[in-house]
Amino acid sequence: MHANSHSGRVAVITGASSGIGEATARALTADGFRVALLARRVDRIQALADELGDGAIAIEADVTDRDSLVAAAQRVQDELGGADVLVNNAGVMLLAPFTSEQRAEQRQMVEVNLLGAMTATEVFLDQLRDGGGDLVNISSVAGRTARAGNAAYAATKWGMNGWSEALRQELQPDVRVIVVEPGAVATELVNHITHGETKEAIEQFYDATSITADDIAEIIAFAVTRPHSVSLNEILVRPTRQQG
Template sequence: MAHPTPDGRTAVVTGAASGIGEAVARQLVADGARVALLARREDRLEQLAAELGPNALAVPADVTDPASVDAARQQVHAALGRVDLVVNAAGVMLPNPVDDGRIDEWTRMIDTNLTGVLHVVRAFGPDLVAAAAAGATADLLNVSSIGAHVVFPNYAVYGATKAAVTQLSAALRSEYGPRDVRVTTVEPGLTDTELGSHIDNPALGPDGQLGAMFDAIGALSPADVADLVGYVVGRPRHVNLRHVVVLPTRQA
């Protein structure tokens, strides 16, 4: 479904190479926005940009690296100018029992899911403030997870990073809201993305715990989440849908 995006929005979407990020990029281009596609996999970005046409710009970047994000900002500004919509969709989900002591996985999730969001906010937050001051609609939308609230065994660190994103969004709203920048947290439930393919514990992945959840509940598609994002950012400038949870109907 198309949603109105007033004034031809200029957007940055992280995690745009796959999953929710890719779907959001597709949705926003369909709605008339110019979209910078940020992710690490340059080949996937180039392919998506070619498919989406002249309103999509491939910008290879690693959100865990502040220098990489700063370089992406320069590239975006040179090609598209000031940004008025930022969607943080980059994320990684690596469940394992905390007893396993997987510092490598913990660090990767914290660096991507939380610190990566901060790097992007640091880079593009001033754009959002300037856009709002000029009278434009300005949005920061962070993709969190129902795991921020609901406890799943083996997902302690993932859930902690997403709880941090949800809390960060709430705190940022207190700083940005008075300057007319909207901040929204979207918390999807079970969604069919490639995140499950990153799980290295067979008992927990698509052939184990995660797969059993898909079989029992069914899942959202990335396009379902993207449709919601398009709706949220298409509201009138004075309306902020601050915290939106979207679940498969069978997920409690």
């Protein structure tokens, strides 16, 4: 399959301002996709769109704000002709012990990681169905293995996995549902942890083991460029040195 054989296909990527989202935008553009970059940090996605060139557009959007996603979907329809791929990548990993002090962060993870992905999918679903598309949900190893200190985060990722599996059955054969479950990937996720001890431990773990956002982006690009008859439904990707 030639790299340019997907020219004309349109991918919408949430959380496209950094990390896996940014890397996926680059990888899909290299494969001939046109990309709609969605994020809150409009300066970052505008710079990325300028760099990626024709067919890349930057749209300020917050996955916790349905109106902003509806407006984004309208722009994608008007300017790019609709979405063929939606990558639900926006997420936060605010790891900490489960205490009342962390209740705002617990809620934020549910609203961004789980409800945000559900809302984006609901808003773009008609576009994905139109001609057969791909829904790519970025989950985590934490969607399979819960551990002390990641209770609320694990809840969002286990939730995403169950929701994705039900959707896979509901949407086939029109839309492929692809779940990607990365382990430790060097992104900004760790920077946002506010619980001091947890942050220190996670930083040490990531420094010793993590792979790159590009590694995950290549896997996403591979999955969405398979013939439509082939579905890579669940892809668990750990750094080779990561144990759990």
